[in-house]
Amino acid sequence: MQIGLLGYGTVGKAFYALCEEQPSLTVKSLLTRRPRGLPCQEVDSFDPIRNDPEVDLVVELIGGIHPAYEYIASALRAKKHVVTANKAVVCAYYRELVDLAAKNGVCLRCTAGAGGGIPWLSSIGRIARMDSITAVEGILNGTTNYILSEMTSRNASYAELLKEAQQLGYAEADPTDDVEGYDARRKLVLSANLAFSALIKEQDIPCIGISHMTVADIAWARERGLVWKLNARAEKKEGSVTAFVCPTLFPASTPEAQSNGSANLVSLYAKRIGKQSFFGAGAGGWPTASNVLADCLDISAGASAFYSDRPTTPLSVDNNGEQKTWLFRSYGHYTVRRETAAEALEAYGAVSEADPRALLAYLPYGML
Numbered sequence: 001m002q003i004g005l006l007g008y009g010t011v012g013k014a015f016y017a018l019c020e021e022q023p024s025l026t027v028k029s030l031l032t033r034r035p036r037g038l039p040c041q042e043v044d045s046f047d048p049i050r051n052d053p054e055v056d057l058v059v060e061l062i063g064g065i066h067p068a069y070e071y072i073a074s075a076l077r078a079k080k081h082v083v084t085a086n087k088a089v090v091c092a093y094y095r096e097l098v099d100l101a102a103k104n105g106v107c108l109r110c111t112a113g114a115g116g117g118i119p120w121l122s123s124i125g126r127i128a129r130m131d132s133i134t135a136v137e138g139i140l141n142g143t144t145n146y147i148l149s150e151m152t153s154r155n156a157s158y159a160e161l162l163k164e165a166q167q168l169g170y171a172e173a174d175p176t177d178d179v180e181g182y183d184a185r186r187k188l189v190l191s192a193n194l195a196f197s198a199l200i201k202e203q204d205i206p207c208i209g210i211s212h213m214t215v216a217d218i219a220w221a222r223e224r225g226l227v228w229k230l231n232a233r234a235e236k237k238e239g240s241v242t243a244f245v246c247p248t249l250f251p252a253s254t255p256e257a258q259s260n261g262s263a264n265l266v267s268l269y270a271k272r273i274g275k276q277s278f279f280g281a282g283a284g285g286w287p288t289a290s291n292v293l294a295d296c297l298d299i300s301a302g303a304s305a306f307y308s309d310r311p312t313t314p315l316s317v318d319n320n321g322e323q324k325t326w327l328f329r330s331y332g333h334y335t336v337r338r339e340t341a342a343e344a345l346e347a348y349g350a351v352s353e354a355d356p357r358a359l360l361a362y363l364p365y366g367m368l
Protein backbone atom coordinates (compact mmCIF):
# COMPACT_ATOMS: atom_id res chain seq x y z
CA MET A 1 0.00 0.00 0.00
CA GLN A 2 1.15 3.54 -0.72
CA ILE A 3 0.74 5.93 2.19
CA GLY A 4 0.24 9.68 2.38
CA LEU A 5 1.60 10.61 5.83
CA LEU A 6 0.42 13.84 7.51
CA GLY A 7 2.79 15.07 10.23
CA TYR A 8 6.35 14.19 11.19
CA GLY A 9 6.38 14.81 14.95
CA THR A 10 6.82 12.34 17.84
CA VAL A 11 4.47 9.72 16.42
CA GLY A 12 4.93 10.55 12.71
CA LYS A 13 8.72 10.09 12.90
CA ALA A 14 8.43 6.74 14.69
CA PHE A 15 5.75 5.59 12.25
CA TYR A 16 7.92 6.52 9.26
CA ALA A 17 10.80 4.46 10.67
CA LEU A 18 8.53 1.47 11.39
CA CYS A 19 7.18 1.57 7.82
CA GLU A 20 10.70 1.22 6.43
CA GLU A 21 10.74 -2.32 7.90
CA GLN A 22 7.43 -3.28 6.25
CA PRO A 23 7.64 -4.59 2.68
CA SER A 24 3.88 -4.13 2.13
CA LEU A 25 3.81 -0.42 3.14
CA THR A 26 5.55 2.55 1.53
CA VAL A 27 5.28 6.19 2.58
CA LYS A 28 4.96 7.82 -0.83
CA SER A 29 4.28 11.41 0.33
CA LEU A 30 4.69 13.38 3.54
CA LEU A 31 2.73 16.53 4.36
CA THR A 32 5.14 18.72 6.31
CA ARG A 33 5.49 22.43 7.04
CA ARG A 34 9.29 22.30 6.71
CA PRO A 35 11.72 20.19 4.67
CA ARG A 36 12.72 16.92 6.35
CA GLY A 37 15.23 15.61 3.78
CA LEU A 38 13.47 12.24 3.46
CA PRO A 39 13.56 10.04 0.34
CA CYS A 40 9.74 10.26 -0.01
CA GLN A 41 7.93 13.13 -1.77
CA GLU A 42 7.55 16.06 0.68
CA VAL A 43 4.54 18.33 0.12
CA ASP A 44 3.24 21.41 1.91
CA SER A 45 -0.45 21.03 1.04
CA PHE A 46 -2.91 18.15 1.26
CA ASP A 47 -4.09 18.42 -2.37
CA PRO A 48 -1.26 16.43 -4.00
CA ILE A 49 -1.94 13.57 -1.55
CA ARG A 50 -5.71 13.63 -2.06
CA ASN A 51 -5.33 13.80 -5.85
CA ASP A 52 -2.70 11.06 -6.12
CA PRO A 53 -4.46 7.89 -7.33
CA GLU A 54 -1.51 5.80 -6.13
CA VAL A 55 -2.04 6.79 -2.47
CA ASP A 56 -4.48 4.26 -0.99
CA LEU A 57 -4.06 5.14 2.67
CA VAL A 58 -3.77 8.45 4.54
CA VAL A 59 -2.16 8.39 8.01
CA GLU A 60 -3.08 11.52 9.96
CA LEU A 61 -0.60 12.39 12.73
CA ILE A 62 -0.78 16.19 12.88
CA GLY A 63 -3.22 16.27 15.84
CA GLY A 64 -5.88 18.85 16.73
CA ILE A 65 -9.32 19.23 15.19
CA HIS A 66 -8.64 21.56 12.23
CA PRO A 67 -7.37 21.01 9.59
CA ALA A 68 -7.15 17.32 10.63
CA TYR A 69 -10.92 16.92 10.22
CA GLU A 70 -10.92 18.46 6.72
CA TYR A 71 -8.00 16.24 5.61
CA ILE A 72 -9.56 13.03 7.01
CA ALA A 73 -13.02 13.75 5.54
CA SER A 74 -11.51 14.68 2.20
CA ALA A 75 -9.38 11.49 2.12
CA LEU A 76 -12.43 9.32 2.92
CA ARG A 77 -14.46 11.06 0.19
CA ALA A 78 -11.60 10.37 -2.22
CA LYS A 79 -12.01 6.68 -1.24
CA LYS A 80 -8.72 6.46 0.61
CA HIS A 81 -8.46 4.48 3.86
CA VAL A 82 -7.56 6.57 6.91
CA VAL A 83 -5.59 5.74 10.06
CA THR A 84 -5.24 8.35 12.79
CA ALA A 85 -4.04 8.57 16.40
CA ASN A 86 -6.16 11.67 16.90
CA LYS A 87 -8.90 10.99 19.48
CA ALA A 88 -9.97 14.63 19.55
CA VAL A 89 -11.04 14.74 15.91
CA VAL A 90 -12.63 11.28 15.83
CA CYS A 91 -14.54 12.06 19.01
CA ALA A 92 -15.77 15.44 17.77
CA TYR A 93 -16.89 14.09 14.37
CA TYR A 94 -17.53 10.44 15.30
CA ARG A 95 -20.78 9.80 13.48
CA GLU A 96 -19.85 11.77 10.39
CA LEU A 97 -16.45 10.10 9.93
CA VAL A 98 -17.73 6.58 10.62
CA ASP A 99 -20.57 7.14 8.12
CA LEU A 100 -18.22 8.65 5.52
CA ALA A 101 -15.92 5.61 5.70
CA ALA A 102 -18.87 3.22 5.31
CA LYS A 103 -20.43 5.25 2.48
CA ASN A 104 -17.18 5.34 0.51
CA GLY A 105 -16.33 1.68 1.14
CA VAL A 106 -13.05 2.45 2.90
CA CYS A 107 -11.65 1.77 6.35
CA LEU A 108 -11.17 4.25 9.23
CA ARG A 109 -9.06 3.19 12.20
CA CYS A 110 -7.89 5.10 15.30
CA THR A 111 -6.56 2.40 17.65
CA ALA A 112 -3.72 4.60 18.94
CA GLY A 113 -6.32 7.23 19.94
CA ALA A 114 -7.24 5.39 23.16
CA GLY A 115 -4.57 3.51 25.08
CA GLY A 116 -1.57 4.71 22.97
CA GLY A 117 0.35 1.50 22.39
CA ILE A 118 -2.24 -0.90 23.85
CA PRO A 119 -4.34 -2.80 21.29
CA TRP A 120 -7.44 -1.73 23.21
CA LEU A 121 -9.85 -0.43 20.56
CA SER A 122 -8.91 -3.19 18.12
CA SER A 123 -9.56 -5.78 20.87
CA ILE A 124 -12.93 -4.18 21.65
CA GLY A 125 -13.74 -4.41 17.92
CA ARG A 126 -12.81 -8.12 17.82
CA ILE A 127 -14.62 -9.03 21.04
CA ALA A 128 -17.77 -7.07 20.17
CA ARG A 129 -18.16 -9.27 17.10
CA MET A 130 -18.62 -12.46 19.16
CA ASP A 131 -19.73 -11.40 22.65
CA SER A 132 -21.86 -8.73 24.26
CA ILE A 133 -19.71 -6.10 26.02
CA THR A 134 -21.52 -4.76 29.08
CA ALA A 135 -18.96 -2.27 30.42
CA VAL A 136 -15.63 -0.61 29.62
CA GLU A 137 -13.49 1.28 32.08
CA GLY A 138 -9.99 2.20 32.92
CA ILE A 139 -7.08 4.42 33.70
CA LEU A 140 -6.81 6.05 30.29
CA ASN A 141 -4.68 9.10 31.02
CA GLY A 142 -0.97 8.69 31.75
CA THR A 143 -0.39 12.23 33.07
CA THR A 144 -2.96 11.98 35.86
CA ASN A 145 -1.83 8.45 36.66
CA TYR A 146 1.73 9.71 37.06
CA ILE A 147 0.62 12.58 39.34
CA LEU A 148 -1.64 10.39 41.51
CA SER A 149 0.94 7.55 41.75
CA GLU A 150 3.64 9.98 42.87
CA MET A 151 1.29 11.76 45.31
CA THR A 152 0.61 8.34 46.82
CA SER A 153 4.22 7.17 47.06
CA ARG A 154 5.95 10.46 47.96
CA ASN A 155 3.44 12.50 49.94
CA ALA A 156 4.04 15.41 47.54
CA SER A 157 1.34 17.95 46.64
CA TYR A 158 -0.68 18.04 43.42
CA ALA A 159 0.89 21.39 42.41
CA GLU A 160 4.48 20.12 42.88
CA LEU A 161 3.81 16.98 40.89
CA LEU A 162 2.03 18.77 38.08
CA LYS A 163 5.13 20.96 37.70
CA GLU A 164 7.34 17.88 37.73
CA ALA A 165 5.14 16.14 35.13
CA GLN A 166 5.48 19.22 32.91
CA GLN A 167 9.27 19.22 33.31
CA LEU A 168 9.42 15.51 32.42
CA GLY A 169 7.26 16.10 29.32
CA TYR A 170 4.32 14.02 30.66
CA ALA A 171 2.05 17.08 30.91
CA GLU A 172 1.47 19.93 28.45
CA ALA A 173 2.13 23.58 29.35
CA ASP A 174 -1.68 23.88 29.51
CA PRO A 175 -2.57 20.68 31.39
CA THR A 176 -6.36 21.25 31.44
CA ASP A 177 -7.33 18.41 29.09
CA ASP A 178 -5.40 15.89 31.15
CA VAL A 179 -6.02 17.01 34.73
CA GLU A 180 -9.71 17.88 34.28
CA GLY A 181 -10.36 14.44 32.72
CA TYR A 182 -11.29 15.63 29.20
CA ASP A 183 -8.62 13.49 27.53
CA ALA A 184 -9.80 10.38 29.43
CA ARG A 185 -13.39 11.25 28.50
CA ARG A 186 -12.58 11.34 24.77
CA LYS A 187 -10.94 7.94 25.06
CA LEU A 188 -14.01 6.68 26.94
CA VAL A 189 -16.28 7.93 24.14
CA LEU A 190 -14.27 5.98 21.54
CA SER A 191 -14.20 2.87 23.76
CA ALA A 192 -17.91 2.94 24.64
CA ASN A 193 -19.11 3.78 21.14
CA LEU A 194 -17.17 0.90 19.71
CA ALA A 195 -18.06 -1.54 22.52
CA PHE A 196 -21.79 -0.79 22.49
CA SER A 197 -22.15 0.27 18.79
CA ALA A 198 -23.35 3.54 20.30
CA LEU A 199 -23.12 7.22 19.42
CA ILE A 200 -22.43 8.85 22.77
CA LYS A 201 -21.26 12.44 22.70
CA GLU A 202 -18.32 13.74 24.68
CA GLN A 203 -20.25 16.60 26.29
CA ASP A 204 -22.94 14.22 27.63
CA ILE A 205 -20.49 12.46 29.96
CA PRO A 206 -19.99 14.09 33.38
CA CYS A 207 -16.33 14.56 34.10
CA ILE A 208 -14.46 15.37 37.32
CA GLY A 209 -10.68 15.68 37.21
CA ILE A 210 -7.94 15.50 39.83
CA SER A 211 -7.05 19.17 40.23
CA HIS A 212 -8.77 19.37 43.66
CA MET A 213 -6.88 16.40 45.11
CA THR A 214 -4.95 17.08 48.31
CA VAL A 215 -2.30 15.32 50.40
CA ALA A 216 -5.07 14.81 53.01
CA ASP A 217 -7.18 12.92 50.43
CA ILE A 218 -4.25 10.59 49.75
CA ALA A 219 -3.76 10.00 53.51
CA TRP A 220 -7.51 9.37 54.03
CA ALA A 221 -7.42 6.64 51.38
CA ARG A 222 -4.16 5.11 52.56
CA GLU A 223 -5.51 4.65 56.11
CA ARG A 224 -8.35 2.60 54.59
CA GLY A 225 -6.21 0.51 52.22
CA LEU A 226 -7.40 2.43 49.16
CA VAL A 227 -5.55 4.05 46.25
CA TRP A 228 -6.69 6.99 44.07
CA LYS A 229 -6.95 6.69 40.28
CA LEU A 230 -8.70 8.75 37.62
CA ASN A 231 -11.10 6.19 36.17
CA ALA A 232 -13.38 6.50 33.15
CA ARG A 233 -16.35 4.11 33.14
CA ALA A 234 -19.25 3.30 30.81
CA GLU A 235 -21.88 0.58 31.36
CA LYS A 236 -24.52 -0.46 28.88
CA LYS A 237 -28.10 -0.43 30.18
CA GLU A 238 -31.38 -1.19 28.44
CA GLY A 239 -31.57 1.63 25.88
CA SER A 240 -28.95 3.87 27.50
CA VAL A 241 -25.42 4.08 28.87
CA THR A 242 -24.23 5.03 32.36
CA ALA A 243 -20.95 6.91 31.95
CA PHE A 244 -18.72 9.18 34.01
CA VAL A 245 -15.10 10.11 34.52
CA CYS A 246 -14.05 10.79 38.12
CA PRO A 247 -11.46 10.12 40.81
CA THR A 248 -11.96 6.54 41.94
CA LEU A 249 -10.76 4.59 44.98
CA PHE A 250 -9.46 1.06 44.35
CA PRO A 251 -8.40 -1.40 47.08
CA ALA A 252 -4.58 -1.51 47.24
CA SER A 253 -4.54 -5.19 46.19
CA THR A 254 -6.26 -4.61 42.82
CA PRO A 255 -4.39 -4.36 39.48
CA GLU A 256 -5.83 -0.85 39.05
CA ALA A 257 -4.26 0.34 42.32
CA GLN A 258 -0.94 -1.21 41.32
CA SER A 259 -0.83 0.38 37.84
CA ASN A 260 1.59 3.18 38.55
CA GLY A 261 3.50 5.85 36.65
CA SER A 262 2.24 6.94 33.25
CA ALA A 263 0.87 3.47 32.36
CA ASN A 264 -2.72 2.78 31.30
CA LEU A 265 -4.89 -0.11 32.50
CA VAL A 266 -8.16 -0.70 30.72
CA SER A 267 -10.77 -3.41 31.16
CA LEU A 268 -13.87 -4.62 29.45
CA TYR A 269 -16.62 -6.86 30.80
CA ALA A 270 -18.45 -9.15 28.39
CA LYS A 271 -21.28 -11.63 28.95
CA ARG A 272 -19.40 -14.82 28.07
CA ILE A 273 -15.70 -14.02 28.43
CA GLY A 274 -16.05 -11.99 31.65
CA LYS A 275 -13.45 -9.35 32.53
CA GLN A 276 -10.40 -8.78 30.31
CA SER A 277 -7.76 -6.19 31.16
CA PHE A 278 -5.01 -4.60 29.10
CA PHE A 279 -1.99 -2.88 30.65
CA GLY A 280 0.81 -0.94 28.97
CA ALA A 281 2.20 2.28 27.61
CA GLY A 282 -0.63 4.72 26.98
CA ALA A 283 1.61 7.15 25.08
CA GLY A 284 5.09 7.62 23.60
CA GLY A 285 6.32 7.71 20.01
CA TRP A 286 7.16 4.03 19.49
CA PRO A 287 4.19 2.43 21.31
CA THR A 288 1.72 4.82 19.65
CA ALA A 289 3.27 4.43 16.19
CA SER A 290 3.14 0.64 16.62
CA ASN A 291 -0.64 0.79 16.98
CA VAL A 292 -0.84 3.08 13.94
CA LEU A 293 1.23 0.56 12.01
CA ALA A 294 -0.96 -2.34 13.21
CA ASP A 295 -4.03 -0.49 11.88
CA CYS A 296 -2.29 -0.02 8.51
CA LEU A 297 -1.37 -3.71 8.36
CA ASP A 298 -4.99 -4.67 9.19
CA ILE A 299 -6.17 -2.48 6.30
CA SER A 300 -3.54 -3.93 4.01
CA ALA A 301 -4.90 -7.38 4.99
CA GLY A 302 -8.43 -6.34 3.99
CA ALA A 303 -10.05 -4.75 7.09
CA SER A 304 -13.06 -2.64 6.19
CA ALA A 305 -15.31 0.10 7.65
CA PHE A 306 -14.79 1.20 11.26
CA TYR A 307 -13.72 -1.96 13.18
CA SER A 308 -17.05 -3.63 12.39
CA ASP A 309 -20.03 -3.27 10.09
CA ARG A 310 -22.56 -3.38 12.95
CA PRO A 311 -25.08 -0.55 12.80
CA THR A 312 -24.68 2.15 15.43
CA THR A 313 -27.46 3.13 17.84
CA PRO A 314 -27.82 6.66 19.21
CA LEU A 315 -27.91 5.58 22.90
CA SER A 316 -28.03 8.48 25.34
CA VAL A 317 -26.12 8.83 28.59
CA ASP A 318 -28.41 8.23 31.58
CA ASN A 319 -26.75 8.12 35.00
CA ASN A 320 -29.92 7.11 36.85
CA GLY A 321 -30.34 3.42 37.64
CA GLU A 322 -28.49 1.33 40.17
CA GLN A 323 -27.06 2.84 43.35
CA LYS A 324 -23.29 2.99 43.75
CA THR A 325 -20.99 4.03 46.60
CA TRP A 326 -19.58 7.59 46.56
CA LEU A 327 -17.22 9.63 48.68
CA PHE A 328 -17.87 13.34 49.13
CA ARG A 329 -15.23 15.64 50.56
CA SER A 330 -16.22 19.17 51.45
CA TYR A 331 -14.46 21.60 53.83
CA GLY A 332 -12.17 18.72 54.93
CA HIS A 333 -15.05 16.39 55.91
CA TYR A 334 -15.47 13.01 54.20
CA THR A 335 -18.90 11.40 53.80
CA VAL A 336 -19.69 8.07 52.13
CA ARG A 337 -23.13 7.74 50.49
CA ARG A 338 -25.04 5.19 48.41
CA GLU A 339 -26.92 6.73 45.51
CA THR A 340 -27.19 6.67 41.73
CA ALA A 341 -24.47 8.35 39.70
CA ALA A 342 -27.00 11.00 38.62
CA GLU A 343 -27.90 11.79 42.27
CA ALA A 344 -24.24 11.87 43.35
CA LEU A 345 -23.25 14.17 40.48
CA GLU A 346 -26.16 16.49 41.16
CA ALA A 347 -25.36 16.61 44.88
CA TYR A 348 -21.70 17.27 44.04
CA GLY A 349 -22.75 20.21 41.84
CA ALA A 350 -24.63 21.72 44.79
CA VAL A 351 -21.78 21.05 47.26
CA SER A 352 -19.26 22.62 44.86
CA GLU A 353 -21.22 25.87 44.80
CA ALA A 354 -20.49 26.30 48.50
CA ASP A 355 -17.00 24.74 48.45
CA PRO A 356 -15.37 25.11 44.99
CA ARG A 357 -12.54 22.75 46.10
CA ALA A 358 -14.98 19.93 47.00
CA LEU A 359 -14.30 16.43 45.65
CA LEU A 360 -16.45 13.52 44.54
CA ALA A 361 -15.03 10.03 44.17
CA TYR A 362 -16.45 6.68 43.07
CA LEU A 363 -15.87 3.59 45.23
CA PRO A 364 -16.41 0.60 42.88
CA TYR A 365 -15.76 -1.90 45.68
CA GLY A 366 -17.85 -0.01 48.27
CA MET A 367 -16.40 1.10 51.60
CA LEU A 368 -13.98 -1.54 52.94
Ligand SMILES: NC(=O)c1ccc[n+]([C@@H]2O[C@H](COP(=O)([O-])OP(=O)(O)OC[C@H]3O[C@@H](n4cnc5c(N)ncnc54)[C@H](OP(=O)(O)O)[C@@H]3O)[C@@H](O)[C@H]2O)c1
Nearest residue numbers: 007008009010011012033061062063085086116283284288
Ligand atom coordinates in the same frame (compact mmCIF):
# COMPACT_ATOMS: atom_id res chain seq x y z
N1 LIG B 1 2.71 11.54 21.48
C1 LIG B 1 2.00 10.56 22.00
O1 LIG B 1 2.44 9.86 22.90
C2 LIG B 1 0.61 10.28 21.50
C3 LIG B 1 -0.11 9.21 22.07
C4 LIG B 1 -1.39 8.91 21.58
C5 LIG B 1 -1.92 9.69 20.57
N2 LIG B 1 -1.20 10.73 20.07
C6 LIG B 1 -1.81 11.52 19.01
O2 LIG B 1 -1.00 11.47 17.85
C7 LIG B 1 -1.11 12.69 17.13
C8 LIG B 1 0.28 13.27 16.89
O3 LIG B 1 0.87 13.51 18.14
P1 LIG B 1 2.44 13.86 18.28
O4 LIG B 1 2.76 13.66 19.71
O5 LIG B 1 3.24 13.16 17.24
O6 LIG B 1 2.40 15.43 17.97
P2 LIG B 1 3.63 16.37 17.60
O7 LIG B 1 4.92 15.81 18.08
O8 LIG B 1 3.23 17.74 17.99
O9 LIG B 1 3.68 16.29 16.00
C9 LIG B 1 2.73 16.87 15.17
C10 LIG B 1 3.37 17.07 13.81
O10 LIG B 1 2.36 17.52 12.91
C11 LIG B 1 2.84 18.67 12.24
N3 LIG B 1 1.70 19.53 11.93
C12 LIG B 1 0.82 20.11 12.79
N4 LIG B 1 -0.11 20.80 12.12
C13 LIG B 1 0.20 20.68 10.81
C14 LIG B 1 -0.38 21.17 9.63
N5 LIG B 1 -1.47 21.94 9.64
N6 LIG B 1 0.20 20.84 8.44
C15 LIG B 1 1.30 20.07 8.40
N7 LIG B 1 1.90 19.55 9.50
C16 LIG B 1 1.35 19.86 10.68
C17 LIG B 1 3.82 19.34 13.17
O11 LIG B 1 4.69 20.09 12.38
P3 LIG B 1 5.80 21.10 12.94
O12 LIG B 1 6.93 20.20 13.32
O13 LIG B 1 6.09 21.96 11.76
O14 LIG B 1 5.18 21.83 14.08
C18 LIG B 1 4.49 18.11 13.80
O15 LIG B 1 5.54 17.63 13.01
C19 LIG B 1 -2.04 13.59 17.97
O16 LIG B 1 -3.35 13.50 17.50
C20 LIG B 1 -1.93 12.99 19.35
O17 LIG B 1 -3.09 13.23 20.15
C21 LIG B 1 0.04 11.06 20.50
